[in-house]
Amino acid sequence: MFRYLKLYFxxxxxxxxxxxxxxxxxxxxxxxxxxxxxxxxxxxTLIFGQVDSLAGWRxxxxxxxxxxxxxFHDITEMFFIGGLQRFSxxxxxxxxxxxxxxxxxxxxxxxxxxxEFQNIFRIIIMIFVLASFLRGAGISPSIYEWAGFSAFxxxxxxxxxxxxxxxxxxxxxxINVFNFxxxxxxxxxxxxxxxxxxxxxxxxxxxxxxxxxxxxTFAVEIFLGRARLVSFWIAILMVVVTSLLSELxxxxxxxxxxxxxx
Amino acid sequence: xIRKYLAFFKNQFSATIYYRGSILVWxxxxxxxxxxxxxxxxxxxxxxxxxxxxxxxxxxxxxAGFFLHWVVNWLPFYSTADEIKSGEIIAxxxxxxFSFYWRKFSEEAxxxxxxxxxxMTLTLVxxxxxxxxxxxxxxxxWDNLLLAxxxxxxxxxxxxxxxxxxxxxxxxxxxxxxxxxLFWAGRxxxxxxxxxxxxxxxxxxxxxxxxxxxxxxSFPLEIFLGKLSLTEIVFGMAISxxxxxxxxxxxxxxWERGRKAYTAFGx
Numbered sequence: 212m213f214r215y216l217k218l219y220f221x222x223x224x225x226x227x228x229x230x231x232x233x234x235x236x237x238x239x240x241x242x243x244x245x246x247x248x249x250x251x252x253x254x255x256t257l258i259f260g261q262v263d264s265l266a267g268w269r270x271x272x273x274x275x276x277x278x279x280x281x282x283f284h285d286i287t288e289m290f291f292i293g294g295l296q297r298f299s300x301x302x303x304x305x306x307x308x309x310x311x312x313x314x315x316x317x318x319x320x321x322x323x324x325x326x327e328f329q330n331i332f333r334i335i336i337m338i339f340v341l342a343s344f345l346r347g348a349g350i351s352p353s354i355y356e357w358a359g360f361s362a363f364x365x366x367x368x369x370x371x372x373x374x375x376x377x378x379x380x381x382x383x384x385x386i387n388v389f390n391f392x393x394x395x396x397x398x399x400x401x402x403x404x405x406x407x408x409x410x411x412x413x414x415x416x417x418x419x420x421x422x423x424x425x426x427x428t429f430a431v432e433i434f435l436g437r438a439r440l441v442s443f444w445i446a447i448l449m450v451v452v453t454s455l456l457s458e459l460x461x462x463x464x465x466x467x468x469x470x471x472x473x
Numbered sequence: 474x475i476r477k478y479l480a481f482f483k484n485q486f487s488a489t490i491y492y493r494g495s496i497l498v499w500x501x502x503x504x505x506x507x508x509x510x511x512x513x514x515x516x517x518x519x520x521x522x523x524x525x526x527x528x529x530x531x532x533x534x535x536x537a538g539f540f541l542h543w544v545v546n547w548l549p550f551y552s553t554a555d556e557i558k559s560g561e562i563i564a565x566x567x568x569x570x571f572s573f574y575w576r577k578f579s580e581e582a583x584x585x586x587x588x589x590x591x592x593m594t595l596t597l598v599x600x601x602x603x604x605x606x607x608x609x610x611x612x613x614x615w616d617n618l619l620l621a622x623x624x625x626x627x628x629x630x631x632x633x634x635x636x637x638x639x640x641x642x643x644x645x646x647x648x649x650x651x652x653x654x655l656f657w658a659g660r661x662x663x664x665x666x667x668x669x670x671x672x673x674x675x676x677x678x679x680x681x682x683x684x685x686x687x688x689x690x691s692f693p694l695e696i697f698l699g700k701l702s703l704t705e706i707v708f709g710m711a712i713s714x715x716x717x718x719x720x721x722x723x724x725x726x727x728w729e730r731g732r733k734a735y736t737a738f739g740x
Contacts, residue, residue, distance in 0.1 A: 246655070254667045257673065262518060263518050401505060401509040439721070
């Protein structure tokens, strides 16, 4: 375990150094990402210029959820999406062979070799924006509420990491599909809205199959005093089930890997 | 002459069929967006009309937008920037006797002819499903349809020229992905992909009517849904033409100067 933490630290540092080699590009990209934050919050504000509430959620509540959803998106991008996005390329170009040859767990290498830092300033800004929105809504969470929020947030990160990992594992067979991350991106964007907006048959799909509530709704509901016991059970169940399934699927896929290199 | 460009068209068409899995992924991801945004509006509690749209008109707007997304997004930015960055452009275009502009245009046409067939089929299926549930409404008229098609043709040339010019920036800056992100922010927010522009406050709307982003996406939709008067349509077409001309001239200047400023590393 300690060996992997140490290794991760070195990967992280290496990616940071590489990013800083193109400082101007990194700075410009950070500015653009902050601009995107404005676009997202602007969209929510414009929607609420026309409506009173969304599925019972008021403007200030949806704004909090939008920030939490974006925070979730940026953290996934920073810690594992960058690595997972490269997987399709590695498979198509036969570079996955080099990962298999290393004396390190191949899943770990595939997932955490690359970290992305372009969102780091936006993450910092969003923490302040979140604090400001909470204050604006008259919400001052207790330490227990923060703990509950963090637990749901972490469960969401684990679940979506596992789901995305399972999706990109299909690249062992679907070699010419290179844009699975687009789907993932859409789901993460969808998580910025309350899961209650889905009605009828869509609701079980978005609540249980793709547990969008774990991106932000369940966590924010703790702050709003609307936490549901069922959300807690969904979180635990999804963490266990997706962790097991993703690992089994990965092992199964590895056995069927045929290198693309000559 | 035409045969050269036809070859690029066919080549790209074959490549698109080879990467059909990726197209299906794009369709699915756009379907997710459509589902979410429709759910947002169906769950909205409002005492007023939604930016001048009824809920069913708004769902019609996003469904038509779902299709339009496939039709108008002629984006040579990615391949252009990559070719310049990698130096591939020397062998692929700089030393060849054809126009770079029309080569890229033919390639995009090859890509889109396949994507449009898929997108149209799916949109029609969705329209039938939503119609059966009485969730969409179109005030259909042939006049609006024909004018919208004209606006779509203009939008294709505008998106293409805009995107190509952004790609050519790689002649000077090599790494130009940041401008692409800005392009999408402008197109999605000010172009009406997230929300119709009638949701914006008055002063913003005036600015949006002058900038090119609206004419990349929402203008044909507004015509199709009968939200614009003839005067507004004519004004919009004139602005579209202005921007098409602007990006065509800009392309010529950038192409001439970029080639002279370009340095590539050999392999």
